[in-house]
Amino acid sequence: MLDDATARFVEAVTRLSPEALAGASDHALRLWKAGGREASRALKPSASESSELSHAVRKALLPRADELSSFRTYLHSDAIGLCTIAARAVRERARITAEQYAVLVEPFTVIGIDVPVRPVPGATGGDADTPRQRREARPVTTVDVGRLAEIGRTWLPDVTTDASLNVVALEDGAGVCVVHAVRGGGKVYVAPDETVLFAGSSVAFDAGLGAFLDGARTSRDGVRPGGR
Incomplete structure (x- = not known):
């Protein structure tokens, strides 16, 4: 079963407009050679975790297949891959570095999607100062x-x-x-x-x-x- 933070993220990104998903896909492509490929390789979900997450994303996007593909060819399949990788990063945020987490979720944070703060290893007073804490x-x-x-x-x-x-x-x-x-x-x-x-x-x-x-x-x- 998906944890609450990952489930909320999947729900938010799979509801984005076709234009927003296309923009996020383009952004992810630009990041792929600038750390995105290496960051994605750091994700090591178990077979069951990978299957569960992939199923959740596909189930959410399946009813929108025609809508997305009519906006741009292959956008439906692109969106599945994009949302799945970012959702894996959210789920595994404590296992990867801050830099890897940032680059994998950036296609969505850049358009205003909230992501959970990555835990700071060894911190005793909570996470380091973040925009959320300043708010x-x-x-x-x-x-x-x-x-x-x-x-x-x-x-x-x-x-x-x-x-x-x-x-x-x-x-x-x-x-x-x-x-x-x-x-x-x-x-x-x-x-x-x-x-x-x-x-x-x-x-x-x-x-x-x-x-x-x-x-x-x-x-x-x-x-x-x-x-x-």
Whole structure:
């Protein structure tokens, strides 16, 4: 039986839009020669674990086979492999290095999918400082997600009015992240005060979030808002 964290991850990634899955697949391909191949070889699931995880991913994606394949040829089979490898990394996160874990889940974290924190070997006071812990240290604020999402959209390059964007509400009222999950897209973190941080598609979601929570911001001179 899948542990809760892995089951939640599988549910989240197999529900992504065809556009988001295609973007994640492209991102994974770019990472394959930059550590992805070696990281995937570090995964050593037992035969039963491998079968169980593969079955869960295939079962979730089977009803979407026509939808995914009509969006892009072979996207259904690509999505099965992509989701399975990342889910194995989530399940085996304590057995692999931090670098291996990061590269294997990056195709999904870059578009706003949460992954469990990898345990820190020998830590006695919990995990090292993470974006999640920095969020927990901030006061909770009620935010207007729709308003902040529209602000974020204007900062994304080459976004058309009908583009499919993923909007991630950040925990504890820290704001939102608007993700354009296509090649050359990016992410815009928007704070309740309407200041923003733009991060390119090559920047991992948690890396951008950490910088955003630490106060990094993009000036209007840094990126030209779309449609202006």
